[in-house]
Amino acid sequence: MxxxxxxxxxxxxxxxxxxxxxxxxxxxxxxxxxxxxxxxQIRGLLESEVLRRCRQLARDGAGTMFNDLHPNISWDAGRLMVRTRAWRRSGPLRGDGLILVPSVFHWPDTTVMAEPYQPMLTYPAPGVATVWQQGTVPTTEALDALIGRTRARVLVAIADPVTTVTLARRLSMTPGAVSQHLTVLHAGGLLSRHRSGREVFYARTTLGESLCVAS
Structure with a gap:
């Protein structure tokens, strides 16, 4: 050896x-x-990605979810195809099915693991650049004037479901300050919140999305 x-x-x-x-x-x-x-930030990004994919799977089905994961991955007529240069394999998945693993370290391609191991598909988590991004969140004068600059930054920074701690780190703010703004935005119908275990995730509502797009 x-x-x-x-x-x-x-x-x-x-x-x-x-x-x-x-x-x-x-x-x-x-x-x-x-x-x-x-x-x-890493845990918040990965947890929000898992939550988003679960909702997508329940709402739109496996085909839509897989076709949205990565350019290397596609779903057609009940068949999952993953392009890789490492090796070739075809056939049904056995055992306990396929584990999807979003990653902040594996980019830009995907990796695949198969028998005799648990089948696993690793793909880059969307928004991975925000893990190391702090402080800078562009807003518009119109949105700043409507809800205030700080709350506008908070609203724009929530591109995907996120926790208070992760958002505070991303914005270089204290969790307490972010929590106050989240409470106001939620009360105004611009954010929804969802509990997963001990974490609470915030996401923009349709109204919140429309404000960000309109601005």
Whole structure:
């Protein structure tokens, strides 16, 4: 096996418990430096994507949902097709079906996993650029004059269902301030809210969408 006799492998095999502890410590450092600062945005984006796809599936069916996921993915007459350069496979999905995995790290293509593993389709989550975007949300003078500049920024920033914490991070505002504006916008019929577990997601209503488009 390539690499089986490298110093790192020999050190691990000599004391697997200590090796496992070192790996866990390295993963922890990676989490603290690379992921933890952005985790509220990442989790919020992925949860809103899952919620949006569930609604789309229930409302419009599998064909519409799959055809909207990614240019590499298409659905035609009950057949799912995924274009990939890695390998070719055709046939029915077995076992527990297909798991859809939105990702903020895999872009711009898709990846596929199949038997003997659980079939899995990973695709780039829409809006991934907003994970690292903070503060800048363009609005118009008309919308600013109608509902106020800060509330206009909040309304425009909610392109997809989002939580208060994620939106606060995106806008470089405190969660408390964002929550106050969300409450007013919701009371005015510009936002709807939906609870998923312990999280509350806000989304623009038809009226809220029309204001953003009209402005």
């Amino acid at each position: 390539p690499g089986a006799h490298t110093p790192a492998v020999r050190e691990f095999l000599a004391d697997p418990a200590a090796g496992t502890a070192r790996v866990a410590a390295q993963l922890r450092r990676y989490w603290d430096n690379a992921l933890e600062p952005y985790w509220p």
